[in-house]
Amino acid sequence: EDQVTQSPEALRLQEGESSSLNCSYTVSGLRGLFWYRQDPGKGPEFLFTLYSAGEEKEKERLKATLTKKESFLHITAPKPEDSATYLCAVPGGTSYGKLTFGQGTILTVHP
Amino acid sequence: DAGVIQSPRHEVTEMGQEVTLRCKPISGHDYLFWYRQTMMRGLELLIYFNNNVPIDDSGMPEDRFSAKMPNASFSTLKIQPSEPRDSAVYFCASSFRDRGIEQYFGPGTRLTVT
Numbered sequence: 001e002d003q004v005t006q007s008p009e010a011l012r013l014q015e016g017e018s019s020s021l022n023c024s025y026t027v028s029g030l031r032g033l034f035w036y037r038q039d040p041g042k043g044p045e046f047l048f049t050l051y052s053a054g055e056e057k058e059k060e061r062l063k064a065t066l067t068k069k070e071s072f073l074h075i076t077a078p079k080p081e082d083s084a085t086y087l088c089a090v091p092g093g094t095s096y097g098k099l100t101f102g103q104g105t106i107l108t109v110h111p
Numbered sequence: 112d113a114g115v116i117q118s119p120r121h122e123v124t125e126m127g128q129e130v131t132l133r134c135k136p137i138s139g140h141d142y143l144f145w146y147r148q149t150m151m152r153g154l155e156l157l158i159y160f161n162n163n164v165p166i167d168d169s170g171m172p173e174d175r176f177s178a179k180m181p182n183a184s185f186s187t188l189k190i191q192p193s194e195p196r197d198s199a200v201y202f203c204a205s206s207f208r209d210r211g212i213e214q215y216f217g218p219g220t221r222l223t224v225t
Contacts, residue, residue, distance in 0.1 A: 042219070097159050
């Protein structure tokens with residue numbers, strides 16, 4: 001069974017304090033790993049797709065990286081507007097579109 | 112683009128009543144997904160469609176839940192009869208395969224069953 005585990009569950013940072021969120025996964029035949037951001041009261045917003053180990057993608061203060069067992073979302077010099085829940089997800093081994101989501105990391109950035 | 116549209120945004124109903132949630136996917140997208148999100152279980156896929164045809168409904172919790180997609184621009188998720196444990200936020204998402212499998216989510220419907 002596909003499993004996605006995110007850590008930590010919650011992370012509090014001061015503005016400008018860089019850190020990383022972790023997403024470890026167990027899936028047969030990785031066909032991509034997705035990162036989403038979710039603000040309170042809204043649907044998840046797509047951020048990145050990573051397809052192979054060693055791949056990196058960046059968007060503003062966020063950089064996502066992928067290894068064979070886990071992915072990291074690095075946040076450099078975060079701002080209060082980066083506060084949100086960050087979700088990672090992997091597609092099921094044989095079922096296209098059947099994403100398994102992690103429980104998410106709640107990030108709070110204090111000014 | 113208007114994005115994925117869901118209605119209603121909030122629904123409060125009594126146990127035993129029928130509930131119908133509605134979704135309009137992004138124009139041109141050929142996949143549509145229904146998810147449920149709760150604090151305890153997180154975000155769970157209920158069912159998804161490709162070109163209006165249900166592909167995988169293994170996440171539908173029980174026979175009280177049903178979903179339809181009569182055309183490319185409209186889908187419904189129905190719960191009959193509703194129970195308090197169905198209280199959750201229900202999301203609809205859509206994607207276009209040729210652009211990878213990134214899914215774009217709607218704003219959700221918050222369902223409360225009393």
